[in-house]
Amino acid sequence: MQCAESLAVQAAFDGELDAVSAAAVERHAERCPECRALREHLERTREQLRRDLPYDRASPELRARIARTLDAAEAAERRAARPRPAWRSPPFWLGTVTGAGAALAASLAAVLLAPLLLTAVPDELIAAHMRSLMPGQLTQVISTDRHTVKPWFAGRADVSPVVADFTAQGYRLVGGRADRLDRQRSAVLVYEHGAHTINVFAFMPGHEALPAAVSRRGFHIACWKSRDLGYCAVSDAGWQELSALRTLLQDSSERDTP
């Protein structure tokens, strides 16, 4: 009752066939109403599933639980090995300290340098990003128009960042908000990129150097400086996506006359 070609039609639909085989299936389907109906069903089913099946995401609570699990697993592994500075990219000169005192020096350095190197800013950023994902917390001004968002920051945030919409490049500006960060009122630009939300925090940079790229708890943070302002983009989007947005913002910051 079922056409013998039905699995081939399915494989072609799933992109599993080479061009020659796919063309053969195509020719068959032109003559076979059953296979044409099958293909239509496959398309409708896919469309419906992708549109209507709930897109469950890992909750911030789950991400936090996993971070704790990894902390424990990491600590267990470290117990067997020598201690190391808590900061994962130690300053270059740490590598030059070798020999018997290395472990001591390294842990001492970690303690002494902690306020400088282990700035709490990445953790604050993650916390602020998670907070923003709770219902109703993402935006305080909702607009894709830079001429609406930029003036909104005046008086509400301590800085006036570059504001631009990059819908054409896949980064839609959905709005902004003011958020406390590093004892300042930072200006936050909110972008949508596919299913991902990207928060871009703008603030007066402190004395401590921010890492250019950090991953924590499954979130990526990209930081850069532009026209005396510090920017940090936070998201669960991939590195490439974050870097592309950074480049776009840097370019428009260069063009923007102060």
Next chain:
Amino acid sequence: MDDKRTRFEALVLPHLDAAHRLARWLNRSPGDADDIVQEACMRAYRAFDTLRGPDARPWLLAIVRNCSLSALAERRRRAHEPLTGEHEALAQQAGAEPPPDPESASIERDEQRLLARLVAALPEEQREVLLLREMEDMSYREIAEIAQVPIGTVMSRLARARAALKALRPQLEGEPHAMR
């Protein structure tokens, strides 16, 4: 002392949503899914050295699937649950009460709820293959690796899952609020 944690976070954690979604659909409740994903992440971290190549997603999903199966087997053993009736139970559960987490609670339209119920009612081995293909966009080869079956089996399960949804489509589209 390399940066194992950093590499793990960069390679594996971006696939946490996919892991959670798979666990969610292979299990009954979001709470179970969270437990399974947490367990899977711990196993993944311990076995991180076995990851080959830059794409951690199929690898992580295979671990999630194994954790799900062990959890399911464990629960059945403990509760002496009959194997039959499982799908009816799943279907009723998916339809009767919306899961408590905010994301899923937004299933408002009957159409969406019914679709979720139909997918939940599929036999497990068909459901996982369908979800890996349609929601995670995995290739037959990747699905075969995750489900540990030959590619031919992936194809026939996929065809059966899709046919089952087709058989139920009149129900889906006959709903009074399903008009688009």
